[in-house]
Amino acid sequence: MAIKLTEYSHGAGCGCKISPAILDKILSQTNQGPVYEQLLVGNDQRDDAAVFDLGDGTSIISTTDFFMPIVDDPLTFGKIAATNAISDVYAMGGTPLMAIAILGWPIKQLQAEVAGTVVEGGRQACEAAGIPLAGGHSIDSPEPIFGLAVTGRVQNKYLKKNGGAHAGDLLFLTKPLGVGILSTAQKKKKLRTEDAHLAVQQMTKLNRIGQEIGQLDYVHAMTDVTGFGLLGHLTEMCNSSNTKARIRLDDVPFIGDGVLDHYLAEGCIPGGTIRNLDSYGQGIKAADDRALHLLADPQTSGGLLCAVATDHADEFIALCQTHDIHCRPFGAMVSAGDHLIEVI
Numbered sequence: 001m002a003i004k005l006t007e008y009s010h011g012a013g014c015g016c017k018i019s020p021a022i023l024d025k026i027l028s029q030t031n032q033g034p035v036y037e038q039l040l041v042g043n044d045q046r047d048d049a050a051v052f053d054l055g056d057g058t059s060i061i062s063t064t065d066f067f068m069p070i071v072d073d074p075l076t077f078g079k080i081a082a083t084n085a086i087s088d089v090y091a092m093g094g095t096p097l098m099a100i101a102i103l104g105w106p107i108k109q110l111q112a113e114v115a116g117t118v119v120e121g122g123r124q125a126c127e128a129a130g131i132p133l134a135g136g137h138s139i140d141s142p143e144p145i146f147g148l149a150v151t152g153r154v155q156n157k158y159l160k161k162n163g164g165a166h167a168g169d170l171l172f173l174t175k176p177l178g179v180g181i182l183s184t185a186q187k188k189k190k191l192r193t194e195d196a197h198l199a200v201q202q203m204t205k206l207n208r209i210g211q212e213i214g215q216l217d218y219v220h221a222m223t224d225v226t227g228f229g230l231l232g233h234l235t236e237m238c239n240s241s242n243t244k245a246r247i248r249l250d251d252v253p254f255i256g257d258g259v260l261d262h263y264l265a266e267g268c269i270p271g272g273t274i275r276n277l278d279s280y281g282q283g284i285k286a287a288d289d290r291a292l293h294l295l296a297d298p299q300t301s302g303g304l305l306c307a308v309a310t311d312h313a314d315e316f317i318a319l320c321q322t323h324d325i326h327c328r329p330f331g332a333m334v335s336a337g338d339h340l341i342e343v344i
């Protein structure tokens with residue numbers, strides 16, 4: 001009998017993330033503590049990873065990410081979880097060095113061999129990134145959990161943050177959206193056979209291009225799009241950059257050709273989408289619920305969101321094409337507006 005991992009968890013992938021509003025409450029209870037001058041990026045900046053200056057012109061990047069199954073197949077789950085965790089290093093413009101595993105497993109419900117297959121999937125993703133899976137920690141937990149803690153390195157001059165975008169910068173996304181909708185369709189047993197590969201194809205693709213983007217002066221800000229959806233991570237970019245944004249829904253990349261509308265009509269709206277909109281929806285202007293449900297859809301192992309100087313757009317597009325990424329600008333940062341993000 002085939003194992004269906006998603007039946008053993010209440011959430012899926014980055015849709016398991018605590019909502020931005022609740023996260024704010026949690027972090028508000030944490031004392032600020034002493035200032036560490038070598039800590040270039042810390043918890044106060046809401047970025048993708050912590051960055052610590054080594055004093056030699058380079059910095060260590062440290063990050064962790066883990067979640068419950070978003071697919072049924074154990075090997076694929078391991079690959080997706082590891083790919084997602086490694087992405088945070090790429091989103092800072094860095095190069096991953098090594099990873100250690102985080103495993104929670106319901107040992108009375110699922111065989112240890114299944115957990116071993118999940119870890120092997122993580123190891124294969126690490127191998128694809130050119131890094132070792134060097135160790136880890138495991139616990140007996142009520143639901144299956146897997147992820148990585150990843151260490152990377154970056155030259156300080158190439159460090160990218162989610163802040164620093166300029167008014168006028170064009171916005172690009174290196175992977176299409178829709179993973180949360182398709183994953184919800186799977187949990188509801190409404191996912192069509194012909195669509196089963198679409199989300200997995202995106203979630204197992206490394207954001208390796210981030211290492212090269214980090215070296216581009218004309219990319220002013222970068223982050224990866226995960227559980228808070230495009231609107232949530234763009235909100236963070238706007239707040240960190242002291243800008244606003246205007247995006248064109250028709251130019252945003254989505255998985256499939258009309259596929260997502262089919263599943264929205266079937267009621268496949270992730271709970272994470274609603275939590276996201278409850279947290280930051282007041283800053284968004286959009287024509288209808290369809291736009292909001294598409295753009296607040298929680299992504300797992302999503303693409304890189306980049307703010308690119310207008311006069312280098314063609315150069316950026318050409319670089320993406322060398323990585324088999326076909327993208328176009330879907331909006332721009334602006335200096336003024338009645339809402340933080342306007343969807344047109």
